[in-house]
Amino acid sequence: MSGPDLPPARPAPAPRGMIRIGRIAGTEVHVSTSWFLIAALIAYLMGPRVDQVQPGLGGWKYVVGLAFAIALYLAVLLHEASHAVAARRYGFHVHSITLHFLGGATAIEGEAKRPRQEFWIAVVGPITSLLVGAAALGLWFVTPPGLLRLVVEGLAGANLIIGVLNLVPGLPLDGGRVLKAGVWAATGRVHTGTVVAAWGGRVTAVLVVLWAVWSAGAGSVVNPVLLCVVAVFLWTGATQSLHSAKVVGRLSAVVASDLARRTLAVPDDLPLAEAVRRAQEARAGSIVTITSDGRPIGVVDEQAVKAMPEDRRPWVPVSMVARGLDDGVTLPASITGSQLVEAIRRTPASEYVLVADDGSVFGVLATADVARAIRQAG
Numbered sequence: 001m002s003g004p005d006l007p008p009a010r011p012a013p014a015p016r017g018m019i020r021i022g023r024i025a026g027t028e029v030h031v032s033t034s035w036f037l038i039a040a041l042i043a044y045l046m047g048p049r050v051d052q053v054q055p056g057l058g059g060w061k062y063v064v065g066l067a068f069a070i071a072l073y074l075a076v077l078l079h080e081a082s083h084a085v086a087a088r089r090y091g092f093h094v095h096s097i098t099l100h101f102l103g104g105a106t107a108i109e110g111e112a113k114r115p116r117q118e119f120w121i122a123v124v125g126p127i128t129s130l131l132v133g134a135a136a137l138g139l140w141f142v143t144p145p146g147l148l149r150l151v152v153e154g155l156a157g158a159n160l161i162i163g164v165l166n167l168v169p170g171l172p173l174d175g176g177r178v179l180k181a182g183v184w185a186a187t188g189r190v191h192t193g194t195v196v197a198a199w200g201g202r203v204t205a206v207l208v209v210l211w212a213v214w215s216a217g218a219g220s221v222v223n224p225v226l227l228c229v230v231a232v233f234l235w236t237g238a239t240q241s242l243h244s245a246k247v248v249g250r251l252s253a254v255v256a257s258d259l260a261r262r263t264l265a266v267p268d269d270l271p272l273a274e275a276v277r278r279a280q281e282a283r284a285g286s287i288v289t290i291t292s293d294g295r296p297i298g299v300v301d302e303q304a305v306k307a308m309p310e311d312r313r314p315w316v317p318v319s320m321v322a323r324g325l326d327d328g329v330t331l332p333a334s335i336t337g338s339q340l341v342e343a344i345r346r347t348p349a350s351e352y353v354l355v356a357d358d359g360s361v362f363g364v365l366a367t368a369d370v371a372r373a374i375r376q377a378g
């Protein structure tokens with residue numbers, strides 16, 4: 001799942017080192033080139049085992065191994081697709097599914113708004129893997145010994161392992177997001193949930209390193225290296241989650257009403273010259289036009305005012321140089337942090353009109369000021 005990338009959110013094109021293989025459940029699927037390495041490795045490791053079950057295949061034993069690797073990653077794809085389907089049901093835009101050598105990832109735009117969403121989007125993945133694993137296990141009992149049974153056995157084992165390991169309560173694993181949802185629900189603070197779950201991920205990484213040390217002592221060679229790779233993957237993912245939680249935390253210090261420019265509200269039929277005179281007198285940075293009952297209807301465009309010859313200004317209404325307010329450019333004055341960023345992302349504009357609880361004009365918020373405040377908070 002993608003972190004809270006700060007504005008503006010640009011849809012990334014097909015990333016480097018990725019090959020697009022198609023779509024599943026309406027989502028682009030990319031395969032990282034590193035996957036081919038692991039597929040070759042799986043084929044190589046499976047070869048002797050295939051030979052054992054079905055001797056005399058020669059080089060074809062590696063083809064069977066490769067077929068197994070593909071089946072394994074189809075299972076991973078199913079796991080990721082379930083995340084994608086759950087996220088879409090909650091109305092999130094799912095960017096892509098990526099298969100890489102340690103499994104897969106689903107890039108979802110935006111963050112869960114409630115613990116319940118976070119929980120379900122995360123938990124469906126392991127549930128899917130466990131169900132597929134259980135189905136394969138059932139199939140194993142009725143499959144006669146041979147190559148097919150070997151593949152079914154591998155699928156059952158792999159899916160059950162993927163399902164169980166992903167439930168380990170540490171970010172970036174699904175179990176970490178389940179833990180995050182739980183802490184979030186209990187404390188009401190998403191930030192606390194992320195921090196707890198990220199530390200869960202770091203502790204898991206340390207445990208995996210200890211496991212690697214232990215299995216190296218036990219004489220195995222491949223496992224310790226693989227375990228160390230997994231530990232690095234976990235530590236890096238957990239650290240990224242902590243970092244983005246920090247960014248979101250700082251973001252909450254960005255308050256729209258603090259950033260509002262001093263604004264003068266004038267009736268929209270007032271002569272422009274008079275509006276400018278009043279604005280200068282009030283030292284207002286912007287002018288908003290309002291209806292007779294005080295509702296904002298436009299923002300005066302500075303460039304348009306400058307373009308209007310001085311001698312015409314007394315004769316034109318201020319509405320002549322005002323831009324109408326489209327949907328989404330009036331925001332509640334109380335809006336803050338990530339909600340503010342989200343609102344800007346939804347309706348990009350250079351400025352917004354902040355409206356107080358009673359519907360009156362609070363001030364004008366310039367997007368440039370928000371960007372500066374975010375930079376300073378960081």
Ligand SMILES: [Zn+2]
Pocket residue numbers: 079080083125126166174
């Ligand atoms: Zn997952």
